[in-house]
Amino acid sequence: MSELIQSSQDLGTPPPRGTTGQVSLEIDGHEVSVSKGTSLIRAAAIAGISIPKLCATDSLDAFGSCRMCLVEIDGRRGTPASCTTSVEEGMVVHTQSGKLERLRKNILELYISDHPLDCDTCPADGDCELQDVAADLGVKDSRYGLNGLNHLGAEKDQSNPYFTFDPSQCIVCYRCVRACDDIQGTFALTGDGRGFASKISAGQMESFMDSECVSCGACVNSCPTAALEEKSVIKLGLPEKSTLTTCAYCGVGCTFNVETRGEEVIRMVPSKQGKANEGHACVKGRFAFEYYKHGDRITEPMIRDSIDEAWREVSWEEAIAFTARRFREIQAKHGRDSIGGITSSRCSNEETYLVQKLVRAAFGNNNVDTCARVCHSPTGYGLKTTLGESAGTQAFESVASADVVILIGANPTEAHPVFASRLKHRLREGARLIVVDPRKIALVDSPHVRAEHHLQLLPGSNVAFVNAMAHVIVSEGLADEKYVNERCEIPSWKIWSEFIMREENSPESLQSVTGIDATELRQAARLYASAGNGAIYYGLGVTEHSQGSTMVMGIANLAMVTGNLGREGVGVSPLRGQNNVQGSCDMGSFPHELPGYRHVSDPEVRTLFENEWQVKLQQDPGLRIPNMFDAAIHGNFKGLYCQGEDIAQSDPNTHHVETAMKSLECLVVQDLFLNETARFAHVFLPGSTFLEKNGTFTNAERRISMVRKVMPSRSGKEDWEITVDLANELGYPMTYSHPSEIMDEIARLTPTFTGVSYDKLNRLGSIQWPCNEEAPDGTPTMHVDEFVRGKGYFAITGFVPTRERSTRRFPLLLTTGRILSQYNVGAQTRRTANTVWADQDVLEIHPVDAEDRGINNGDWVGIKSRAGDTVLHAIVTDKVQPGVVYTTFHFPLTGANIVTTDNSDWATNCPEYKVTAVQVTRVTQPSEWQKQQQAFNRKQLAFLDKARGPGR
């Protein structure tokens, strides 16, 4: 019997790791053949034989505590636990006998004697493994009675907003503790005491909220009873329906079962079949979904002639006609290139594809860009230049084969938590870690994980760092010359190796620039080059710099020179911020590229699209987002269709962005909420959440996964339908009846997608592109035999210091990032209970800098740059180094981007969010800008109230 067909069943223990060969045995008279090392309980389950269990589950290693899964084996004494006993050739196993039944019943009765017999009113009634086992064994009462010592009066912990811990329901199976340790890797839960006194608690007998718990929910998922239970289940009852879909938060792209009751989401349960997450989740994906029904949702289209007047709710027809008329009037007056569109990484592949098609085919220009402009556009440029494809090289599971990991400018425990759990698992197995980050992120030193090197570089010195690493590798003879000679372009290698060998690139020469001790950098370089499989993971700390693209190329150089590309366990992996950053880039959202990263100047490519779309296309690139802002302020760009993005909050130099927004004659915002950008809009088109539409997302490992509609759209239209309506109103026909037809068109036009279809996605679960004739089931690892561009290209990565330097006036360097509980501009997570963990952005400042300024923990501080100033609370911490301060950008009223500048990456215009020279002072009141924002917000909300009427 195949192990694959049992996918949704709990097989009791995980599959064996690192074993080869099959073992044949007999279980209850059935011949079974399984992999060597398989447990008996798993072998039996594969054969369709269910053995009772409580502490065993196939997401956790066997524990052997409940003694429920006892079996008998011919020729052996006793009754071993089938979860901790491995199969052996010729074994004859019995899972049922009078003796086993007596033993199991006795154990169960002991459990029941200390368990509330309230099944009828228990929230887990019908979803409780203890109840199931009791029913299977026919146990209703306990011969030990219910009046002995027990834990029935134990106090419930309700501190977490999403789940309760009821110790009276706990059977101390340790599944929660093991899930926290082995799956999540946080080690927040404790089992204390022995025998009757044993109990589970968070931290050191703390409440969940006071402990180290990160609310990933792995414990809740693993609990066999109602001891750990979602509050939504307690309040609303168990779900009735389950729909497999893909998370709408970060670039990990976890697969979830959305469990519903009618049109109410009861809970999100991570799917074991999801290849990105394999049954794990984080606090955002699992719990922070209530925003879909938040009162701030706007579900009616609205229009207005000026941003100084109230909104008017109108029909879809009127809103679309108004938009089309305005856009055509602008083009008639200011020219074809005077309007454009912005796609979003929060929207599906099909939606972003349609928006760029709308711009190119219906607007008739290439003025389309995406929010990836402000995060990972340098990844596209850098990896395309060096390796030939604008994408990460690995699947997430590849990290399980890594021997040394370099983590550069990424903070996965906060921003990509499910990947962080995979990484921590591998590190606990012995892989070694180098963290390159100006801040002391959690992975530098956390339970059972410690970075061997924390290279705490100064913001803005990434390229100097990567050059110094490469210098050590080449000059100390650590380059994999065989790999380089076989796989890379030799002329580029010769020029680059001569460049990198120059003394100016040595760690000693660059020490004063990077702030990294040369000796330690040399040790780190030697470790990466010689410890076996070397894998590099990076985030926005790499890309959001004036040399973001150069740094990406420097990383690719490092991987090529050490032969760390083209197999499992190695590679260059960008950790994408939002769920569909990869997809929005793949879909041709950049103004210079058609879908599949093909330049608009290529006549063959243009002809392909012109034939399919039946329209003539422009051959020159259009405007990128910052260029649109400049042109708008200059008066040449007048209309913008902005789908799913909040550029007024997320883009740098807010003054500049708001001036641009105010310069537009028609700003159309398609979103869930009246976001910061919508305050400047003339048309609001209400969008749909990921629960309300069909489509696909592509995660950071190029994995295309289905988004499935769980409930009708609250606005009456899925987002792709709005774009279709707008195109038709503009006179460009679009006739899709389902997103699958859009994907079929993408597949017809894009060589890396030719094998992709909804049918195949439904069949395989997910597909990593390229998926075509050569790779019909997709491509987990790229560049295996050769690079996409043929030979790898070593790019010269000369260090050019940023113009943004600390001065006497602005002596500190501000760098920005994210926190676990909030997501991006916070539009979704701010409208959930996640605000209990963070309800404002704060400024981290080193104790030395704080003392110099008389700043104490919690003080209001003003932060000022040459672009603007804002006020927020200070946290005094040594997570940041002296001279560096840090904040996040999740809350609009903090306005972190009022401070960031319009400096950007030289190649892509990705903003330099990570380096801003600032001064910080203690203050007593909000900034002038914040006061103005609050007044402007009040005015705009009043305009909204007028449209919606009282009480809505």
Add this chain to the structure above:
Amino acid sequence: MGENETEHLVSMANDIAANLGFHADADERIADHLRRFWAPRMRNILMGYADDGGKGLSENLVAALDKLRD
């Protein structure tokens, strides 16, 4: 830098020139980059600025703009 579009474009172009200036064929690479990634309107503003004296444009950028005109 400020809200002046030309000033911004000059600054961006100088950044491109500085970063591609490490190559022996920098002029051609800079011109190619502007051709492949800049909208015609942006290139035209920059070339207009160069024609008006081009104050502050780096040397290899000026050479690249000459190639762009070819």
